[in-house]
Amino acid sequence: MQYIMIDSCAYNQDRIRFVALTPDDIKSIAHLARLGVEEDALAPLAADLSSMLTLVEQLQAVDTTGVEPMAHPASASLLLRDDVVTEPNQRETLQAPAPATQDGYFLVPRVIE
Amino acid sequence: MHDKTLAQQAALLASGELKSVELVDHYLTRIERLNSNLNAYILVDEDRAREAAVAADARLQKGEGGPLTGIPIAHKDIFCTKDVRTTCGSRMLENFIAPYNATVVDKLNDAGVVTLGKANMDEFAMGSSNENSFFGSVANPWQHDRVPGGSSGGSAAIVAAQLASAATGTDTGGSIRQPAAFCGVTGIKPTYGRVSRYGMIAFASSLDQGGPLARTAEDCALLLQAMCGHDPRDSTSSLTDVPDFSATLNDDIKGLRIGVPEEYFAQGLEAGVADAVKTALAELERAGAILKSISLPNQGLCIPAYYVIAPAEASSNLSRFDGVRFGHRAENPQDLEDLYKRSRGEGFGPEVKRRILIGAYALSAGYYDAYYRKAQQVRQLVTNDFTEAFKEVDVIAGPTTPTTAFSRGEKSSDPTAMYLNDLFTVSANLSGLPGLSAPCGFSNGLPVGLQLIAPVNEEARLLNLAHQYQSVSDWHLQSPVAND
Numbered sequence: 059m060q061y062i063m064i065d066s067c068a069y070n071q072d073r074i075r076f077v078a079l080t081p082d083d084i085k086s087i088a089h090l091a092r093l094g095v096e097e098d099a100l101a102p103l104a105a106d107l108s109s110m111l112t113l114v115e116q117l118q119a120v121d122t123t124g125v126e127p128m129a130h131p132a133s134a135s136l137l138l139r140d141d142v143v144t145e146p147n148q149r150e151t152l153q154a155p156a157p158a159t160q161d162g163y164f165l166v167p168r169v170i171e
Numbered sequence: 172m173h174d175k176t177l178a179q180q181a182a183l184l185a186s187g188e189l190k191s192v193e194l195v196d197h198y199l200t201r202i203e204r205l206n207s208n209l210n211a212y213i214l215v216d217e218d219r220a221r222e223a224a225v226a227a228d229a230r231l232q233k234g235e236g237g238p239l240t241g242i243p244i245a246h247k248d249i250f251c252t253k254d255v256r257t258t259c260g261s262r263m264l265e266n267f268i269a270p271y272n273a274t275v276v277d278k279l280n281d282a283g284v285v286t287l288g289k290a291n292m293d294e295f296a297m298g299s300s301n302e303n304s305f306f307g308s309v310a311n312p313w314q315h316d317r318v319p320g321g322s323s324g325g326s327a328a329i330v331a332a333q334l335a336s337a338a339t340g341t342d343t344g345g346s347i348r349q350p351a352a353f354c355g356v357t358g359i360k361p362t363y364g365r366v367s368r369y370g371m372i373a374f375a376s377s378l379d380q381g382g383p384l385a386r387t388a389e390d391c392a393l394l395l396q397a398m399c400g401h402d403p404r405d406s407t408s409s410l411t412d413v414p415d416f417s418a419t420l421n422d423d424i425k426g427l428r429i430g431v432p433e434e435y436f437a438q439g440l441e442a443g444v445a446d447a448v449k450t451a452l453a454e455l456e457r458a459g460a461i462l463k464s465i466s467l468p469n470q471g472l473c474i475p476a477y478y479v480i481a482p483a484e485a486s487s488n489l490s491r492f493d494g495v496r497f498g499h500r501a502e503n504p505q506d507l508e509d510l511y512k513r514s515r516g517e518g519f520g521p522e523v524k525r526r527i528l529i530g531a532y533a534l535s536a537g538y539y540d541a542y543y544r545k546a547q548q549v550r551q552l553v554t555n556d557f558t559e560a561f562k563e564v565d566v567i568a569g570p571t572t573p574t575t576a577f578s579r580g581e582k583s584s585d586p587t588a589m590y591l592n593d594l595f596t597v598s599a600n601l602s603g604l605p606g607l608s609a610p611c612g613f614s615n616g617l618p619v620g621l622q623l624i625a626p627v628n629e630e631a632r633l634l635n636l637a638h639q640y641q642s643v644s645d646w647h648l649q650s651p652v653a654n655d
Contacts, residue, residue: 079532090531092490107525114546127550128548137403148270167507
């Protein structure tokens with residue numbers, strides 16, 4: 059197993075140790091993302107994602123002390139609109155692309171027994 | 172008539188010398204003959220196209236048309252089109268029919284364009300070669316064994332092969348400019364917020380911008396005019412006034428200061444690309460522009476920052492595809508979790524899965540600060556570089572891509588090598604700046620793109636400069652032999 063050591067970030071006093079991702083890691087990330095991944099795809103994905111992490115690793119060497127994170131290029135604040143009804147009820151139109159509906163509801167497998 | 176520019180076609184339509192129905196039929200015949208080898212269209216809608224052409228001709232007859240009325244275009248299949256399939260290049264949306272039009276589609280329809288069909292693309296706009304499409308890869312019209320670039324690869328190939336007068340595209344890290352460069356066409360990504368994202372299927376919402384691809388800067392000005400404008404349905408839509416882009420195309424560029432970043436000409440740049448770009452810059456200097464060497468010291472960090480931010484946003488955006496409300500749904504799910512996992516596992520292709528996973532990882536507890544927050548701080552540093560540079564210069568110029576179009580299959584097995592294609596283009600997305608790519612020569616028989624970047628809201632300056640360049644060069648008018 060390959061261990062990558064990186065310097066702590068300026069805003070974090072602890073040193074963080076990153077580990078190249080394993081097939082088990084992929085399994086748990088895939089679960090978080092609710093993404094089905096075949097057993098035999100786990101190892102190649104672990105290799106691909108580890109190489110992506112290596113690519114982005116050089117960010118850690120940058121001194122970003124005091125730099126405000128930039129979330130977005132649009133600096134303007136959100137606009138408020140008048141508090142009036144603007145959208146008509148379009149339930150049928152908007153549900154038309156759904157794989158399964160009944161009585162205006164989306165159908166999913168039984169959740170409560 | 173396919174070898175005419177959009178502006179020339181518009182003049183013929185306006186004078187009545189040409190009918191939209193003739194133009195549309197002409198393109199449909201070309202598509203029939205040439206698309207099977209290129210695979211640039213995912214869908215061609217002949218009936219609707221002919222119907223729209225008849226309506227456009229009636230409008231022109233009454234003298235109510237504008238410069239785009241009756242002009243046949245293709246929409247990248249990321250833009251929702253009411254009653255017509257919108258796939259985003261994915262199995263997930265193989266049979267998806269959007270219940271409404273994207274604002275871009277509505278605006279162009281209002282201007283009277285005729286939509287011929289939907290252009291192929293990398294799945295969910297993730298890719299630089301169009302090899303990630305569920306509907307098959309696309310050939311570069313200049314050399315069919317080469318990629319057209321991506322993710323708007325179908326759009327660029329359509330314009331280069333003259334299978335429409337123009338096409339729409341989207342650009343998250345270079346997806347308009349890189350394929351425009353690879354296919355020898357002109358494409359512009361406007362300032363973030365200029366073009367509404369409503370109905371444009373989201374990849375990375377703080378980076379995504381729509382824009383046009385066409386033969387010339389003059390054509391792009393006409394299209395961009397119709398595409399821009401505030402849209403209350405997009406919360407990040409810009410309130411800034413949209414200038415008349417065509418009005419300033421002929422402005423004198425004498426004294427315009429062009430910054431040439433030394434980082435763009437570093438090791439790794441294909442010699443033929445460097446030569447073509449330097450020759451183009453010398454041409455602009457002869458036309459009166461002033462060249463100035465500048466530095467963008469954090470340029471090398473753009474790709475790493477981008478490949479944290481874009482996948483993080485994608486993993487969040489693509490959570491909407493759950494097999495419940497729209498898109499692919501797995502057969503016989505055991506329970507809700509199985510429904511989610513198998514619908515997504517079956518619906519998404521390999522590159523989309525990689526980006527969802529790396530994005531989910533970068534956002535997960537314990538890693539958020541080290542990856543996502545750090546990348547956002549670097550994004551600010553990259554933006555500061557531009558702010559500093561634009562104190563000294565009016566426009567930044569350099570190559571659009573480090574190489575010309577690479578061979579199909581050459582990079583598809585190495586995702587990170589593929590990412591380096593975006594080396595010069597992602598910075599404009601990170602900083603929300605307008606960027607344009609225009610043809611500026613050839614290297615080994617393949618087109619080279621000149622990239623121009625301007626400060627926020629200065630698209631007119633880019634179009635003016637590109638138009639002036641195209642007035643003294645003819646690279647943009649050359650077309651692949653295979654077109655005829």
